[in-house]
Amino acid sequence: MRRRPPFQDLLDLRDDTAQPLYQQLEDQLARLIGTGTLPPGTTLPAERQLAERLAISRSTVQRAYNALRSKKLLSAQGRLGSIVQGTTGRLHSGMDRLKGFTEEMRELGRVPSSRILERTVVSDPTIAALFGLDDSARFLKLVRVRSGDGVPLSRETGWYNLQRAPELEQADLGGSVYAALAQLGAPLERCDQTIEAAQPSAEESAIFGFDEPVPCLLIKRRSFARDGDMLEYVEGLFRGDSYTYRLSLRI
Structure with a gap:
């Protein structure tokens, strides 16, 4: 069975566009959640961990995560990361x-x-x-x-x-x-x-x-x-x- 690549490999954050990095990250994570690539119950890395993996600032990840939480797509897990809620996460x-x-x-x-x-x-x-x-x-x-x-x-x-x-x-x-x-x-x-x-x-x-x-x-x-x-x-x-x-x- 072919293994699914780590979700961060599916992200494509660019610095040659006017769209802020946090907005790019928010949009791309929302899309992965919406398509089921990140199904409800998936645990995403903590802010610091994901920032290090993507070579971006922690504040960028924090803004994206906060926006997704406000849309009820993520649930805070603190140092353990965040849980994907999606439309059926509860x-x-x-x-x-x-x-x-x-x-x-x-x-x-x-x-x-x-x-x-x-x-x-x-x-x-x-x-x-x-x-x-x-x-x-x-x-x-x-x-x-x-x-x-x-x-x-x-x-x-x-x-x-x-x-x-x-x-x-x-x-x-x-x-x-x-x-x-x-x-x-x-x-x-x-x-x-x-x-x-x-x-x-x-x-x-x-x-x-x-x-x-x-x-x-x-x-x-x-x-x-x-x-x-x-x-x-x-x-x-x-x-x-x-x-x-x-x-x-x-x-």
Whole structure:
């Protein structure tokens, strides 16, 4: 299979024209995005990196990127670069049924991946109260960065009821926790979920590659087994520049 050349090799910036370099770069990147040569989800280099590759000033790249962001064609990623949004760059996730991040990404045509930041067994009276359990109840606390096509989309902290699913403590959780629960005989049946606006912390901004905090979606979910036992409580912060939720309502 013939490999596609690096996108910067497709750029032709000229100094023998009256059109400013930043405008040339903006127009040519917009064209590559519009034709699908740079499809939604593509990560472009950071401003300094692209400037060095093209032998132009960083301010030139910055002006072009800013113009493309104002047109909603790019999403800022700070030192990690920028993500191509295009006309379909946002992830429009449906809320018609209970599904985990892994299944959701696959339905949207993205490759899911997770990075575990923390995995500990804890006893937390506040969390136990949410589950309706004694203060001494043990929970698996799992903090993960969830990505689609390698792009960090959410940072989530989940607590899982080890009284109901003790085998989860030693289970392989590199993929879907929901799939692991089902394999352990504790599949989820339903959930109660809320969504609210939130600002990312400095740590979360660094994970998402934000130079400055960007409004995000904070999703809080309580998930239950078929017999009504609560198995999961999770708080997930989803980046607001790449994620929207779609609802279908009937009268």
